[in-house]
Amino acid sequence: TASDKGTYPYYMLKEIDEQPNVMRKLSAKYLDQVGQPVITPALVEKLRDSDRIYIVGAGTSYHAGLVGKAQLEKLTGIPTEVHVASEFAYETPLLSEKPFFIFLSQSGETADSRQVLVNVNQKHLPSLTITNVANSTLSRESDFTLLLEAGPEISVASTKAYTAQIALEAILAKAVGEAKGVAAAQTFDLKGQLAVVAQGMQSIVDEKNEIDQIAQDYFVQANQAFYIGRGIDYTVSLEAALKLKEISYVHAEGFASGELKHGTIALIEPGTPVIGIITQAGTAGLTRSNLEETAARGAQTLSIVRQGLARPDDTFVIPDVDELLTPLLSVIPAQLLAYYTSLNKGLNVDLPRNLAKSVTVE
Numbered sequence: 001t002a003s004d005k006g007t008y009p010y011y012m013l014k015e016i017d018e019q020p021n022v023m024r025k026l027s028a029k030y031l032d033q034v035g036q037p038v039i040t041p042a043l044v045e046k047l048r049d050s051d052r053i054y055i056v057g058a059g060t061s062y063h064a065g066l067v068g069k070a071q072l073e074k075l076t077g078i079p080t081e082v083h084v085a086s087e088f089a090y091e092t093p094l095l096s097e098k099p100f101f102i103f104l105s106q107s108g109e110t111a112d113s114r115q116v117l118v119n120v121n122q123k124h125l126p127s128l129t130i131t132n133v134a135n136s137t138l139s140r141e142s143d144f145t146l147l148l149e150a151g152p153e154i155s156v157a158s159t160k161a162y163t164a165q166i167a168l169e170a171i172l173a174k175a176v177g178e179a180k181g182v183a184a185a186q187t188f189d190l191k192g193q194l195a196v197v198a199q200g201m202q203s204i205v206d207e208k209n210e211i212d213q214i215a216q217d218y219f220v221q222a223n224q225a226f227y228i229g230r231g232i233d234y235t236v237s238l239e240a241a242l243k244l245k246e247i248s249y250v251h252a253e254g255f256a257s258g259e260l261k262h263g264t265i266a267l268i269e270p271g272t273p274v275i276g277i278i279t280q281a282g283t284a285g286l287t288r289s290n291l292e293e294t295a296a297r298g299a300q301t302l303s304i305v306r307q308g309l310a311r312p313d314d315t316f317v318i319p320d321v322d323e324l325l326t327p328l329l330s331v332i333p334a335q336l337l338a339y340y341t342s343l344n345k346g347l348n349v350d351l352p353r354n355l356a357k358s359v360t361v362e
């Protein structure tokens with residue numbers, strides 16, 4: 001069955017491996033033969049007519065929202081804010097005249113996000129929930145729902161829900177952008193790109209042994225690690241660090257690579273792993289110099305780089321894909337690094353200490 005571990009030692013590895021298939025399922029469900037989005041017209045209209053989009057989520061879902069902001073702004077032209085649910089609930093920011101709320105939640109049950117939705121409903125503002133669980137509380141209480149179709153996610157560490165959320169946000173952004181007549185949305189071959197993503201994911205998950213070895217060489221003994229990047233790569237560095245923290249207990253942080261020199265670089269010690277995520281042409285050179293600055297202070301530098309920007313000594317080279325979709329690929333080596341670090345430390349990968357799959361208290 002879908003919730004069976006099969007021959008996998010842990011659900012997390014199974015769920016990482018399922019990602020190429022989740023991409024194909026989302027593409028088949030939400031994009032038609034010619035690549036046009038298949039999204040309820042009433043939802044597209046509400047979004048098209050809004051003057052600002054507010055994305056709300058927690059943890060990994062919040063990180064998926066950060067990627068969604070980049071996609072929505074580029075493809076629809078609508079200013080988009082992303083908020084941590086637990087902050088938004090009690091410190092509501094000033095709202096625009098015609099706000100639209102998007103709740104991101106794998107489980108659809110996260111209490112922090114539910115509290116925000118309660119407030120949104122009291123104000124009679126329109127909302128969409130993007131979730132993996134049909135009929136979950138967030139789904140029932142918001143005006144619209146889009147399902148992730150990722151299949152049950154059992155491991156506490158979220159993997160396939162993150163990539164499914166990002167793919168679905170891109171589809172939604174294309175639908176709304178087309179309704180607004182935005183050229184970037186009209187010319188975006190999302191169906192073709194998602195096929196490239198699915199293949200690319202497969203090629204990365206097929207390189208497990210190499211990633212296992214890197215985990216053993218650099219992460220199992222580490223007491224801290226840093227992911228760095230700029231723009232969309234910075235948002236992935238936050239997610240990559242969260243994965244490492246929650247299942248391998250290595251203290252990890254994601255940083256905007258330009259911010260390192262403003263303080264964080266003091267933490268770099270000989271051998272500290274620093275992983276640069278480099279997928280955006282406009283900032284690749286800058287992130288590379290920031291990575292070199294950490295190497296000069298003794299860091300063990302590694303890199304996750306998009307093919308077109310790669311150099312011979314890069315650690316992980318991911319296939320080329322549209323720059324709005326690179327998180328779908330750059331996160332995979334990071335998920336696997338976290339997995340193998342946890343596994344090689346002899347930890348319970350699926351059930352890290354102190355954590356629950358769904359956080360139903362505020």
Ligand code: AGP
Nearest residue numbers: 059060061105106107110157158
């Ligand atoms: C992810 O690895 C975490 N376990 C956690 O941050 C999770 O994403 C968060 O609790 C939100 O859950 P949700 O998507 O079900 O709302």
